[in-house]
Amino acid sequence: MEYLVLALILLGVLLLGTVGLVVPRLRRRPEPPLPETSVRTRPTGEVPGPTVEAPETDRAGTGTVTAPPPTEPVAPPVAPPVEPAPTLERPEPTAGRLVRLRARLSRSQNVFGKGLLTLLSRDHLDEEVWEEIEDALIGADVGVDATREIVDRLRERTAVLGTRTAVELRTLLAVELVNALDPGMDRSLRATPHDGTPGVVLVVGVNGAGKTTTCGKIARVLVADGRTVLLGAADTFRAAAAEQLTTWGSRVGAEVVRGPEGADPASVAFDAVRRGIELGVDTVLIDTAGRLQNKVGLMDELGKVKRVVEKHGPVDETLLVLDATTGQNGLEQARVFMEAVDVTGVVLTKLDGTAKGGIVIAVQRKLGLPVKLVGLGEGPDDLAPFEPAQFVDALIGVDPLGAGA
Numbered sequence: 001m002e003y004l005v006l007a008l009i010l011l012g013v014l015l016l017g018t019v020g021l022v023v024p025r026l027r028r029r030p031e032p033p034l035p036e037t038s039v040r041t042r043p044t045g046e047v048p049g050p051t052v053e054a055p056e057t058d059r060a061g062t063g064t065v066t067a068p069p070p071t072e073p074v075a076p077p078v079a080p081p082v083e084p085a086p087t088l089e090r091p092e093p094t095a096g097r098l099v100r101l102r103a104r105l106s107r108s109q110n111v112f113g114k115g116l117l118t119l120l121s122r123d124h125l126d127e128e129v130w131e132e133i134e135d136a137l138i139g140a141d142v143g144v145d146a147t148r149e150i151v152d153r154l155r156e157r158t159a160v161l162g163t164r165t166a167v168e169l170r171t172l173l174a175v176e177l178v179n180a181l182d183p184g185m186d187r188s189l190r191a192t193p194h195d196g197t198p199g200v201v202l203v204v205g206v207n208g209a210g211k212t213t214t215c216g217k218i219a220r221v222l223v224a225d226g227r228t229v230l231l232g233a234a235d236t237f238r239a240a241a242a243e244q245l246t247t248w249g250s251r252v253g254a255e256v257v258r259g260p261e262g263a264d265p266a267s268v269a270f271d272a273v274r275r276g277i278e279l280g281v282d283t284v285l286i287d288t289a290g291r292l293q294n295k296v297g298l299m300d301e302l303g304k305v306k307r308v309v310e311k312h313g314p315v316d317e318t319l320l321v322l323d324a325t326t327g328q329n330g331l332e333q334a335r336v337f338m339e340a341v342d343v344t345g346v347v348l349t350k351l352d353g354t355a356k357g358g359i360v361i362a363v364q365r366k367l368g369l370p371v372k373l374v375g376l377g378e379g380p381d382d383l384a385p386f387e388p389a390q391f392v393d394a395l396i397g398v399d400p401l402g403a404g405a
Protein backbone atom coordinates (compact mmCIF):
# COMPACT_ATOMS: atom_id res chain seq x y z
CA MET A 1 0.00 0.00 0.00
CA GLU A 2 2.86 2.32 0.88
CA TYR A 3 4.37 1.56 -2.52
CA LEU A 4 1.13 2.44 -4.27
CA VAL A 5 0.93 5.87 -2.52
CA LEU A 6 4.57 6.60 -3.40
CA ALA A 7 3.96 5.69 -7.04
CA LEU A 8 0.93 8.02 -7.25
CA ILE A 9 2.87 10.98 -5.76
CA LEU A 10 5.69 10.41 -8.24
CA LEU A 11 3.21 10.34 -11.14
CA GLY A 12 1.63 13.61 -9.94
CA VAL A 13 5.01 15.37 -9.74
CA LEU A 14 5.90 14.22 -13.26
CA LEU A 15 2.59 15.50 -14.67
CA LEU A 16 2.98 18.93 -13.03
CA GLY A 17 6.56 19.25 -14.33
CA THR A 18 5.52 18.53 -17.94
CA VAL A 19 2.66 21.10 -17.85
CA GLY A 20 5.00 23.73 -16.34
CA LEU A 21 7.52 23.30 -19.19
CA VAL A 22 5.02 23.28 -22.10
CA VAL A 23 2.64 26.12 -21.13
CA PRO A 24 5.23 28.98 -21.02
CA ARG A 25 6.50 27.93 -24.46
CA LEU A 26 2.99 28.04 -25.88
CA ARG A 27 2.53 31.54 -24.44
CA ARG A 28 5.61 33.04 -26.26
CA ARG A 29 4.97 35.13 -29.41
CA PRO A 30 6.24 33.85 -32.69
CA GLU A 31 9.39 35.68 -33.94
CA PRO A 32 8.66 38.16 -36.81
CA PRO A 33 10.09 37.05 -40.12
CA LEU A 34 13.49 38.58 -40.96
CA PRO A 35 13.24 41.49 -43.42
CA GLU A 36 14.32 40.68 -46.93
CA THR A 37 17.66 42.20 -47.98
CA SER A 38 18.83 42.81 -51.48
CA VAL A 39 22.52 42.68 -52.08
CA ARG A 40 23.90 44.67 -55.00
CA THR A 41 27.45 44.48 -55.98
CA ARG A 42 28.96 47.84 -56.91
CA PRO A 43 30.18 47.95 -60.47
CA THR A 44 33.86 48.66 -60.70
CA GLY A 45 34.59 52.33 -60.46
CA GLU A 46 31.27 53.32 -58.91
CA VAL A 47 31.63 55.64 -55.98
CA PRO A 48 29.99 54.19 -52.84
CA GLY A 49 26.72 55.92 -52.22
CA PRO A 50 25.73 57.59 -49.00
CA THR A 51 24.68 55.28 -46.11
CA VAL A 52 20.90 55.30 -45.62
CA GLU A 53 19.55 54.42 -42.17
CA ALA A 54 17.10 51.46 -41.88
CA PRO A 55 13.46 52.48 -41.32
CA GLU A 56 12.31 52.56 -37.75
CA THR A 57 10.33 49.55 -36.54
CA ASP A 58 6.69 49.94 -35.61
CA ARG A 59 7.36 50.55 -31.95
CA ALA A 60 3.91 51.98 -31.32
CA GLY A 61 2.30 48.95 -32.94
CA THR A 62 0.19 51.07 -35.28
CA GLY A 63 1.19 49.06 -38.29
CA THR A 64 2.61 52.12 -40.11
CA VAL A 65 6.25 52.68 -40.41
CA THR A 66 7.34 56.26 -40.88
CA ALA A 67 10.21 56.60 -43.23
CA PRO A 68 12.88 58.95 -41.94
CA PRO A 69 13.03 62.32 -43.67
CA PRO A 70 15.05 61.98 -46.88
CA THR A 71 18.63 62.76 -46.14
CA GLU A 72 20.69 64.97 -48.45
CA PRO A 73 23.10 62.76 -50.33
CA VAL A 74 26.50 63.29 -48.85
CA ALA A 75 29.14 63.77 -51.52
CA PRO A 76 32.10 61.49 -51.17
CA PRO A 77 35.32 63.31 -50.34
CA VAL A 78 36.85 64.67 -53.55
CA ALA A 79 40.50 65.67 -53.90
CA PRO A 80 40.96 69.43 -54.56
CA PRO A 81 41.27 70.19 -58.31
CA VAL A 82 44.84 70.33 -59.45
CA GLU A 83 45.59 73.53 -61.38
CA PRO A 84 46.83 72.52 -64.82
CA ALA A 85 50.28 73.87 -65.52
CA PRO A 86 49.89 76.88 -67.85
CA THR A 87 50.88 76.16 -71.39
CA LEU A 88 53.51 78.61 -72.41
CA GLU A 89 52.96 80.40 -75.66
CA ARG A 90 55.57 80.71 -78.35
CA PRO A 91 55.55 84.29 -79.54
CA GLU A 92 56.08 84.95 -83.21
CA PRO A 93 59.60 85.78 -84.34
CA THR A 94 60.21 89.52 -84.56
CA ALA A 95 61.85 89.54 -87.96
CA GLY A 96 59.42 90.56 -90.68
CA ARG A 97 56.63 91.60 -88.32
CA LEU A 98 56.24 95.01 -89.98
CA VAL A 99 55.85 93.30 -93.34
CA ARG A 100 53.31 90.87 -91.91
CA LEU A 101 51.34 93.71 -90.33
CA ARG A 102 51.52 96.09 -93.31
CA ALA A 103 47.79 95.74 -94.00
CA ARG A 104 47.13 97.26 -90.55
CA LEU A 105 48.34 100.57 -91.94
CA SER A 106 45.43 100.68 -94.38
CA ARG A 107 44.15 104.02 -93.11
CA SER A 108 47.49 105.71 -93.59
CA GLN A 109 47.96 103.92 -96.88
CA ASN A 110 44.97 105.86 -98.22
CA VAL A 111 46.67 109.18 -97.57
CA PHE A 112 50.20 108.29 -98.63
CA GLY A 113 49.74 105.56 -101.20
CA LYS A 114 46.53 106.51 -102.90
CA GLY A 115 46.29 110.25 -102.12
CA LEU A 116 49.83 111.46 -102.66
CA LEU A 117 50.59 109.23 -105.63
CA THR A 118 47.41 110.33 -107.38
CA LEU A 119 48.31 113.98 -106.85
CA LEU A 120 51.87 113.47 -108.04
CA SER A 121 50.76 111.74 -111.21
CA ARG A 122 48.67 114.71 -112.39
CA ASP A 123 49.68 115.95 -115.85
CA HIS A 124 50.48 119.44 -114.64
CA LEU A 125 52.09 119.79 -111.26
CA ASP A 126 51.16 123.44 -110.74
CA GLU A 127 51.18 125.46 -107.51
CA GLU A 128 47.70 124.32 -106.63
CA VAL A 129 48.67 120.65 -106.83
CA TRP A 130 51.76 121.22 -104.71
CA GLU A 131 49.61 122.92 -102.10
CA GLU A 132 47.29 119.93 -102.09
CA ILE A 133 50.29 117.67 -101.59
CA GLU A 134 51.43 119.84 -98.67
CA ASP A 135 47.97 119.77 -97.11
CA ALA A 136 47.84 115.99 -97.39
CA LEU A 137 51.17 115.63 -95.61
CA ILE A 138 50.27 118.10 -92.85
CA GLY A 139 46.90 116.37 -92.47
CA ALA A 140 48.77 113.09 -91.94
CA ASP A 141 50.62 114.67 -88.98
CA VAL A 142 53.97 114.83 -90.75
CA GLY A 143 54.49 118.31 -89.29
CA VAL A 144 54.95 121.63 -91.04
CA ASP A 145 58.76 121.75 -91.28
CA ALA A 146 59.15 118.18 -92.45
CA THR A 147 56.35 118.70 -95.00
CA ARG A 148 58.11 121.74 -96.49
CA GLU A 149 61.35 119.83 -96.84
CA ILE A 150 59.68 116.82 -98.43
CA VAL A 151 57.69 118.94 -100.89
CA ASP A 152 60.70 121.11 -101.87
CA ARG A 153 62.76 118.04 -102.66
CA LEU A 154 59.95 116.41 -104.60
CA ARG A 155 59.51 119.58 -106.66
CA GLU A 156 63.19 119.60 -107.55
CA ARG A 157 63.30 115.96 -108.49
CA THR A 158 60.12 116.00 -110.60
CA ALA A 159 61.37 119.11 -112.43
CA VAL A 160 64.61 117.34 -113.28
CA LEU A 161 62.78 114.25 -114.50
CA GLY A 162 61.04 115.10 -117.73
CA THR A 163 58.80 112.08 -117.87
CA ARG A 164 57.22 110.73 -114.72
CA THR A 165 56.11 107.15 -114.83
CA ALA A 166 54.14 105.65 -111.93
CA VAL A 167 57.19 103.66 -110.85
CA GLU A 168 59.42 106.77 -110.90
CA LEU A 169 56.96 108.76 -108.82
CA ARG A 170 56.57 106.01 -106.30
CA THR A 171 60.32 105.73 -105.96
CA LEU A 172 60.73 109.50 -105.55
CA LEU A 173 58.12 109.65 -102.82
CA ALA A 174 59.55 106.60 -101.08
CA VAL A 175 63.06 108.05 -101.02
CA GLU A 176 61.86 111.36 -99.54
CA LEU A 177 59.75 109.69 -96.86
CA VAL A 178 62.56 107.35 -95.84
CA ASN A 179 64.93 110.34 -95.65
CA ALA A 180 62.46 112.18 -93.44
CA LEU A 181 62.46 109.15 -91.12
CA ASP A 182 66.21 109.44 -90.58
CA PRO A 183 67.20 105.82 -91.31
CA GLY A 184 70.58 106.28 -89.64
CA MET A 185 69.09 106.48 -86.13
CA ASP A 186 69.96 103.69 -83.70
CA ARG A 187 66.75 101.76 -83.13
CA SER A 188 68.17 98.76 -81.33
CA LEU A 189 66.60 97.91 -77.98
CA ARG A 190 69.20 98.11 -75.25
CA ALA A 191 68.03 95.22 -73.14
CA THR A 192 70.98 92.86 -72.99
CA PRO A 193 72.60 91.88 -69.67
CA HIS A 194 76.00 93.27 -68.71
CA ASP A 195 78.46 92.62 -65.87
CA GLY A 196 76.24 89.86 -64.54
CA THR A 197 73.19 92.13 -64.18
CA PRO A 198 70.10 92.14 -66.38
CA GLY A 199 69.43 94.86 -68.92
CA VAL A 200 66.88 97.22 -67.36
CA VAL A 201 64.12 98.79 -69.45
CA LEU A 202 61.85 101.44 -67.95
CA VAL A 203 58.52 101.96 -69.74
CA VAL A 204 56.90 105.36 -69.23
CA GLY A 205 53.95 107.18 -70.77
CA VAL A 206 50.56 108.64 -70.09
CA ASN A 207 47.81 106.29 -68.89
CA GLY A 208 45.89 104.67 -71.69
CA ALA A 209 48.68 105.09 -74.24
CA GLY A 210 49.19 101.34 -74.13
CA LYS A 211 52.07 101.15 -71.65
CA THR A 212 51.14 97.95 -69.85
CA THR A 213 50.15 96.26 -73.09
CA THR A 214 53.43 97.35 -74.63
CA CYS A 215 55.41 95.95 -71.67
CA GLY A 216 53.70 92.61 -72.23
CA LYS A 217 54.34 92.74 -75.96
CA ILE A 218 58.02 93.67 -75.48
CA ALA A 219 58.38 90.72 -73.11
CA ARG A 220 57.12 88.52 -75.94
CA VAL A 221 59.49 90.16 -78.43
CA LEU A 222 62.41 89.38 -76.12
CA VAL A 223 61.23 85.84 -75.38
CA ALA A 224 60.79 85.27 -79.13
CA ASP A 225 64.43 86.27 -79.51
CA GLY A 226 65.46 83.70 -76.90
CA ARG A 227 65.86 86.00 -73.87
CA THR A 228 64.62 85.53 -70.33
CA VAL A 229 62.52 88.32 -68.88
CA LEU A 230 61.15 89.53 -65.54
CA LEU A 231 58.39 92.13 -65.31
CA GLY A 232 58.09 94.77 -62.58
CA ALA A 233 54.58 96.16 -61.99
CA ALA A 234 55.52 99.60 -60.69
CA ASP A 235 52.18 101.05 -61.81
CA THR A 236 50.81 100.61 -58.30
CA PHE A 237 48.23 103.33 -58.86
CA ARG A 238 45.90 101.04 -60.79
CA ALA A 239 45.55 97.50 -59.39
CA ALA A 240 44.29 96.20 -62.72
CA ALA A 241 47.58 97.17 -64.36
CA ALA A 242 49.48 94.67 -62.17
CA GLU A 243 46.86 92.00 -62.94
CA GLN A 244 47.18 92.73 -66.64
CA LEU A 245 50.96 92.46 -66.47
CA THR A 246 50.74 89.19 -64.51
CA THR A 247 48.60 87.71 -67.28
CA TRP A 248 51.09 88.81 -69.95
CA GLY A 249 53.96 87.36 -67.91
CA SER A 250 52.30 84.01 -67.26
CA ARG A 251 51.73 83.49 -70.97
CA VAL A 252 55.45 83.47 -71.68
CA GLY A 253 56.72 82.18 -68.34
CA ALA A 254 58.02 85.54 -67.12
CA GLU A 255 57.91 86.19 -63.38
CA VAL A 256 56.15 89.39 -62.29
CA VAL A 257 57.16 91.37 -59.21
CA ARG A 258 54.33 93.46 -57.82
CA GLY A 259 53.49 95.26 -54.61
CA PRO A 260 50.26 96.00 -52.79
CA GLU A 261 47.95 98.58 -54.34
CA GLY A 262 49.29 102.05 -53.66
CA ALA A 263 52.77 100.78 -52.75
CA ASP A 264 55.78 102.95 -53.48
CA PRO A 265 56.51 102.39 -57.20
CA ALA A 266 60.23 102.94 -56.61
CA SER A 267 60.36 100.13 -54.08
CA VAL A 268 58.53 97.73 -56.43
CA ALA A 269 60.94 98.67 -59.23
CA PHE A 270 63.91 98.13 -56.89
CA ASP A 271 62.59 94.72 -55.81
CA ALA A 272 61.99 93.75 -59.43
CA VAL A 273 65.59 94.43 -60.42
CA ARG A 274 66.90 92.67 -57.28
CA ARG A 275 64.79 89.62 -58.13
CA GLY A 276 65.95 89.79 -61.75
CA ILE A 277 69.57 89.69 -60.56
CA GLU A 278 68.79 86.76 -58.22
CA LEU A 279 67.15 84.79 -61.04
CA GLY A 280 69.82 85.76 -63.54
CA VAL A 281 67.33 86.87 -66.21
CA ASP A 282 68.50 88.78 -69.28
CA THR A 283 66.09 91.70 -69.01
CA VAL A 284 63.91 93.40 -66.38
CA LEU A 285 61.04 95.41 -67.83
CA ILE A 286 59.42 97.94 -65.52
CA ASP A 287 55.92 99.30 -66.13
CA THR A 288 55.22 102.67 -64.45
CA ALA A 289 52.16 104.82 -63.78
CA GLY A 290 51.61 107.86 -65.95
CA ARG A 291 49.22 110.23 -64.25
CA LEU A 292 49.53 113.66 -65.76
CA GLN A 293 47.12 115.49 -63.44
CA ASN A 294 50.02 116.56 -61.37
CA LYS A 295 53.13 117.18 -63.40
CA VAL A 296 55.40 117.78 -60.41
CA GLY A 297 54.22 114.61 -58.67
CA LEU A 298 54.75 112.58 -61.82
CA MET A 299 58.24 113.92 -62.36
CA ASP A 300 59.16 113.27 -58.74
CA GLU A 301 57.81 109.74 -58.90
CA LEU A 302 59.54 108.79 -62.16
CA GLY A 303 62.77 110.44 -61.10
CA LYS A 304 62.71 108.47 -57.86
CA VAL A 305 61.97 105.16 -59.64
CA LYS A 306 64.99 105.71 -61.87
CA ARG A 307 67.31 106.77 -59.03
CA VAL A 308 66.32 103.84 -56.84
CA VAL A 309 66.67 101.30 -59.66
CA GLU A 310 70.10 102.73 -60.43
CA LYS A 311 71.33 101.56 -57.03
CA HIS A 312 71.57 98.17 -58.74
CA GLY A 313 73.10 99.52 -61.94
CA PRO A 314 72.19 101.77 -64.87
CA VAL A 315 68.81 101.84 -66.57
CA ASP A 316 69.69 100.80 -70.11
CA GLU A 317 66.62 101.96 -71.95
CA THR A 318 63.78 104.32 -71.07
CA LEU A 319 60.98 103.88 -73.57
CA LEU A 320 58.27 106.48 -73.93
CA VAL A 321 54.96 105.00 -75.07
CA LEU A 322 52.93 107.42 -77.23
CA ASP A 323 49.47 106.89 -78.65
CA ALA A 324 49.65 107.69 -82.40
CA THR A 325 45.97 108.67 -82.47
CA THR A 326 46.55 111.62 -80.12
CA GLY A 327 48.69 113.32 -82.79
CA GLN A 328 50.32 116.60 -81.83
CA ASN A 329 48.88 116.41 -78.26
CA GLY A 330 51.01 113.35 -77.72
CA LEU A 331 54.09 115.43 -78.48
CA GLU A 332 53.22 117.86 -75.69
CA GLN A 333 52.80 114.99 -73.23
CA ALA A 334 56.10 113.56 -74.41
CA ARG A 335 57.95 116.69 -73.34
CA VAL A 336 56.72 116.32 -69.76
CA PHE A 337 58.17 112.82 -69.58
CA MET A 338 61.39 113.89 -71.21
CA GLU A 339 61.86 116.47 -68.47
CA ALA A 340 61.39 113.79 -65.82
CA VAL A 341 63.62 111.03 -67.19
CA ASP A 342 66.18 110.58 -69.98
CA VAL A 343 63.99 108.99 -72.63
CA THR A 344 66.04 106.91 -75.06
CA GLY A 345 63.39 105.77 -77.52
CA VAL A 346 59.72 105.89 -78.44
CA VAL A 347 57.11 103.18 -78.87
CA LEU A 348 54.31 104.51 -81.05
CA THR A 349 51.14 102.54 -80.37
CA LYS A 350 47.81 102.31 -82.20
CA LEU A 351 49.24 103.15 -85.62
CA ASP A 352 46.56 100.77 -86.91
CA GLY A 353 43.90 103.18 -85.69
CA THR A 354 44.96 106.33 -87.51
CA ALA A 355 45.24 107.74 -91.00
CA LYS A 356 48.01 109.93 -89.65
CA GLY A 357 50.99 107.65 -90.03
CA GLY A 358 53.10 110.76 -90.61
CA ILE A 359 53.22 111.16 -86.82
CA VAL A 360 56.29 108.89 -86.87
CA ILE A 361 58.17 111.60 -88.78
CA ALA A 362 56.93 114.38 -86.47
CA VAL A 363 57.78 112.44 -83.28
CA GLN A 364 61.33 111.80 -84.38
CA ARG A 365 61.98 115.31 -85.60
CA LYS A 366 60.32 117.18 -82.75
CA LEU A 367 61.58 115.01 -79.94
CA GLY A 368 64.90 114.06 -81.50
CA LEU A 369 64.24 110.44 -80.45
CA PRO A 370 64.15 107.28 -82.53
CA VAL A 371 60.86 105.41 -82.86
CA LYS A 372 62.04 101.92 -81.94
CA LEU A 373 58.80 99.93 -81.97
CA VAL A 374 55.33 100.43 -83.38
CA GLY A 375 52.03 99.00 -82.13
CA LEU A 376 49.76 97.80 -84.91
CA GLY A 377 46.89 96.11 -83.10
CA GLU A 378 45.62 94.58 -79.90
CA GLY A 379 46.96 91.10 -80.61
CA PRO A 380 49.84 89.88 -78.40
CA ASP A 381 52.33 89.93 -81.26
CA ASP A 382 51.10 93.12 -82.92
CA LEU A 383 54.21 95.08 -81.99
CA ALA A 384 56.93 95.44 -84.59
CA PRO A 385 60.48 96.76 -84.56
CA PHE A 386 60.36 99.97 -86.58
CA GLU A 387 62.24 100.00 -89.85
CA PRO A 388 61.86 103.14 -92.06
CA ALA A 389 62.15 101.49 -95.50
CA GLN A 390 59.68 98.72 -94.65
CA PHE A 391 57.30 101.26 -93.12
CA VAL A 392 57.36 103.45 -96.24
CA ASP A 393 56.94 100.42 -98.46
CA ALA A 394 53.84 99.52 -96.47
CA LEU A 395 52.48 103.07 -96.67
CA ILE A 396 52.77 103.67 -100.38
CA GLY A 397 51.97 100.16 -101.47
CA VAL A 398 55.33 99.10 -102.78
CA ASP A 399 55.87 95.40 -102.51
CA PRO A 400 58.81 94.78 -100.17
CA LEU A 401 60.27 92.43 -102.78
CA GLY A 402 60.25 95.25 -105.31
CA ALA A 403 57.33 94.08 -107.47
CA GLY A 404 55.28 97.26 -106.92
CA ALA A 405 51.60 97.49 -106.10
Ligand SMILES: Nc1nc2c(ncn2[C@@H]2O[C@H](COP(=O)(O)OP(=O)(O)OP(=O)(O)O)[C@@H](O)[C@H]2O)c(=O)[nH]1
Residues within 6 Å of the ligand: 205, 206, 207, 208, 209, 210, 211, 212, 213, 214, 235, 238, 241, 288, 289, 290, 349, 350, 351, 352, 353, 374, 375, 376, 377, 378, 382
Ligand atom coordinates in the same frame (compact mmCIF):
# COMPACT_ATOMS: atom_id res chain seq x y z
N1 LIG B 1 44.49 99.08 -81.73
C1 LIG B 1 45.49 99.07 -80.85
N2 LIG B 1 45.22 99.10 -79.52
C2 LIG B 1 46.25 99.09 -78.66
C3 LIG B 1 47.60 99.10 -79.08
N3 LIG B 1 48.39 99.13 -77.97
C4 LIG B 1 47.57 99.13 -76.89
N4 LIG B 1 46.28 99.12 -77.30
C5 LIG B 1 45.08 99.14 -76.46
O1 LIG B 1 45.05 100.32 -75.69
C6 LIG B 1 44.33 100.10 -74.49
C7 LIG B 1 45.10 100.68 -73.31
O2 LIG B 1 46.25 99.91 -73.12
P1 LIG B 1 46.98 99.78 -71.69
O3 LIG B 1 48.20 98.99 -71.93
O4 LIG B 1 46.06 99.34 -70.63
O5 LIG B 1 47.36 101.30 -71.41
P2 LIG B 1 48.27 101.88 -70.25
O6 LIG B 1 49.00 103.02 -70.82
O7 LIG B 1 49.09 100.85 -69.62
O8 LIG B 1 47.22 102.38 -69.23
P3 LIG B 1 47.39 102.29 -67.62
O9 LIG B 1 47.63 100.85 -67.27
O10 LIG B 1 46.09 102.82 -67.13
O11 LIG B 1 48.56 103.13 -67.28
C8 LIG B 1 44.11 98.60 -74.40
O12 LIG B 1 42.79 98.32 -74.80
C9 LIG B 1 45.07 98.04 -75.43
O13 LIG B 1 44.63 96.82 -75.99
C10 LIG B 1 47.85 99.10 -80.51
O14 LIG B 1 48.97 99.13 -80.99
N5 LIG B 1 46.76 99.09 -81.32
